[in-house]
Amino acid sequence: MGHPNAKTCRNCNSDLVSIGLLVDGSDLEMMSCDGCDLRSWRRAGIEIDLSDALGEFEVHAGRQR
Ligand SMILES: [Zn+2]
Known part of the structure; x- marks a missing residue:
């Protein structure tokens, strides 16, 4: 399973x-x-489906390394 702190893609x-993002007062990750290039979102540690809202956020999220 690898390192406990390392998050790895379930896909590849x-x-x-x-x-981390702050959207409408909620911590989104x-x-x-x-x-x-799979993306997943979590709010308060719970995985959520934000596909509908993605367009609003990805402009600000960008890519970081
Ligand atoms: Zn992947």
Whole structure:
């Protein structure tokens, strides 16, 4: 399973880049995969489906390494 603190993509097992965002007073975390560009979102540690709202946020999220 690897390092407990390392988040890896369930799809391709690459490292995920985690980006924290504050949206509408809620802490959102976007995890972007380096390998396959899969993105997942979590709010307060719970994975959520933000596909509908993605367009609003990705402009600000960008890519970080
Ligand atoms: Zn991946």
